[in-house]
Amino acid sequence: MNGAIGTTRWAIAEGYIPGSSTGEDRRFVSHETVCLLNAGDREAHVTLTVFFADREPVGPYRVTVPARRTLHVRFNDLTDPQPVPTDTDFASLIESDVPIVAQHTRLDSRQEALALLSTMAFPCP
Amino acid sequence: MNGAIGTTRWAIAEGYIPGSSTGEDRRFVSHETVCLLNAGDREAHVTLTVFFADREPVGPYRVTVPARRTLHVRFNDLTDPQPVPTDTDFASLIESDVPIVAQHTRLDSRQEALALLSTMAFPCP
Amino acid sequence: MNGAIGTTRWAIAEGYIPGSSTGEDRRFVSHETVCLLNAGDREAHVTLTVFFADREPVGPYRVTVPARRTLHVRFNDLTDPQPVPTDTDFASLIESDVPIVAQHTRLDSRQEALALLSTMAFPCP
Amino acid sequence: MNGAIGTTRWAIAEGYIPGSSTGEDRRFVSHETVCLLNAGDREAHVTLTVFFADREPVGPYRVTVPARRTLHVRFNDLTDPQPVPTDTDFASLIESDVPIVAQHTRLDSRQEALALLSTMAFPCP
Numbered sequence: 464m465n466g467a468i469g470t471t472r473w474a475i476a477e478g479y480i481p482g483s484s485t486g487e488d489r490r491f492v493s494h495e496t497v498c499l500l501n502a503g504d505r506e507a508h509v510t511l512t513v514f515f516a517d518r519e520p521v522g523p524y525r526v527t528v529p530a531r532r533t534l535h536v537r538f539n540d541l542t543d544p545q546p547v548p549t550d551t552d553f554a555s556l557i558e559s560d561v562p563i564v565a566q567h568t569r570l571d572s573r574q575e576a577l578a579l580l581s582t583m584a585f586p587c588p
Numbered sequence: 589m590n591g592a593i594g595t596t597r598w599a600i601a602e603g604y605i606p607g608s609s610t611g612e613d614r615r616f617v618s619h620e621t622v623c624l625l626n627a628g629d630r631e632a633h634v635t636l637t638v639f640f641a642d643r644e645p646v647g648p649y650r651v652t653v654p655a656r657r658t659l660h661v662r663f664n665d666l667t668d669p670q671p672v673p674t675d676t677d678f679a680s681l682i683e684s685d686v687p688i689v690a691q692h693t694r695l696d697s698r699q700e701a702l703a704l705l706s707t708m709a710f711p712c713p
Numbered sequence: 714m715n716g717a718i719g720t721t722r723w724a725i726a727e728g729y730i731p732g733s734s735t736g737e738d739r740r741f742v743s744h745e746t747v748c749l750l751n752a753g754d755r756e757a758h759v760t761l762t763v764f765f766a767d768r769e770p771v772g773p774y775r776v777t778v779p780a781r782r783t784l785h786v787r788f789n790d791l792t793d794p795q796p797v798p799t800d801t802d803f804a805s806l807i808e809s810d811v812p813i814v815a816q817h818t819r820l821d822s823r824q825e826a827l828a829l830l831s832t833m834a835f836p837c838p
Numbered sequence: 839m840n841g842a843i844g845t846t847r848w849a850i851a852e853g854y855i856p857g858s859s860t861g862e863d864r865r866f867v868s869h870e871t872v873c874l875l876n877a878g879d880r881e882a883h884v885t886l887t888v889f890f891a892d893r894e895p896v897g898p899y900r901v902t903v904p905a906r907r908t909l910h911v912r913f914n915d916l917t918d919p920q921p922v923p924t925d926t927d928f929a930s931l932i933e934s935d936v937p938i939v940a941q942h943t944r945l946d947s948r949q950e951a952l953a954l955l956s957t958m959a960f961p962c963p
Binding site for chain 1: 593594610615616621623624625627656657658659660688689690691693697700701702703704705706707708711
Binding site: 468469485490491496498499500502531532533534535563564565566568572575576577578579580581582583586 | 853954
């Protein structure tokens with residue numbers, strides 16, 4: 464038993480990077496995040512695929528979560544194969560070679576006070 | 589294997605379209621949304637049924653999610669068979685002919701700063 | 714098949730009625746809600762039990778959800794067997810004689826702009 | 839049957855204690871919480887393990903939830919074996935010797951109006 468928990472495929476049907484922010488501080492820049500927890504003893508190689516309303520999916524985006532670590536990935540920061548557009552509806556699929564846990568969070572600071580949302584991603588059977 | 593993920597029936601017990609908004613910009617108009625992800629290779633034909641506190645359910649509302657696409661449906665935009673009333677408690681049932689993933693999100697801009705909530709819908713066995 | 718969906722027992726570990734509000738309008742009064750969806754053809758008889766940090770559970774609170782209806786129950790409105798205190802941590806258990814779906818939502822208007830949270834309740838096996 | 843509900847292992851992939859607050863009142867201090875419900879008749883001995891992006895996990899933090907009680911644990915309040923740093927991404931694993939239900943909530947009051955998020959934790963199989 465290597466401590467791994469969760470599952471290897473997760474989906475998030477909601478996705479949206481607000482196109483503006485109040486302030487420049489990275490903490491308060493509007494962002495869309497998928498938080499990944501790899502509780503196990505083996506490094507997780509994770510691919511993200513981004514789905515849109517009107518074009519083919521883009522990906523894979525590749526991130527690595529070391530053993531016994533968490534990685535909070537901002538969709539804003541993804542660049543390869545291409546940046547994720549702002550002010551655009553999307554969805555995402557997260558696939559890993561070892562079990563992980565995935566959670567979706569947004570911080571929206573377009574207006575004078577920030578707003579937050581979060582939900583566990585959907586663990587795909 | 590055609591890439592389909594999720595399940596064919598989802599429920600959202602919460603539903604409420606705030607009756608006012610700060611600003612006219614569509615991005616900031618208060619809205620209640622169900623986000624649908626169809627990761628598979630076959631078009632999804634989806635019906636929404638809306639439940640109320642004091643009258644019979646209304647529906648089906650019909651939407652189509654093309655293969656490998658996401659569709660973020662605003663309840664505000666539904667018109668056939670009838671608009672969904674604002675300032676009214678409702679709930680919804682989402683049924684699809686192929687597996688999809690469904691997530692519920694609200695943006696409330698009635699006051700001077702927006703508020704957000706989101707949760708995965710409940711995957712009905 | 715009578716259209717019933719969901720399960721007969723749900724839990725919400727978070728519970729808190731903010732002790733103040735901005736404004737008197739019922740829509741904007743801070744509230745803690747459990748939204749119930751009864752999609753089936755039989756009336757649902759639901760009991761709520763409220764758990765606290767430092768005293769025995771209180772209940773059952775009884776509500777009825779008619780067939781094919783939703784009921785958004787504000788904990789603020791419960792009075793029998795006793796009101797739910799504000800500014801107090803609690804949790805709740807929802808039990809029904811027929812399958813239902815339960816979702817937890819809070820509107821917090823203590824400050825000048827409202828805040829929202831929501832999550833599906835936990836479907837107890 | 840002793841009334842126990844839920845499961846013995848839960849994960850939360852998101853974790854972040856905002857580093858500042860508007861006001862000193864404990865109710866409005868920015869906080870990250872895991873809400874635990876022990877609906878059963880036996881005391882729950884719970885351990886929390888906190889995971890980071892760039893260092894080994896810290897724990898166990900130990901809390902006890904009496905029979906038929908809820909405990910809303912603020913990560914801000916944990917001190918043994920060490921405080922949880924603010925403005926730092928983390929994740930957490932919750933393990934109990936009897937079934938419980940776990941839910942994740944944040945109150946962020948860094949800006950002039952508070953923001954909230956909540957989601958059920960992930961019940962690990």
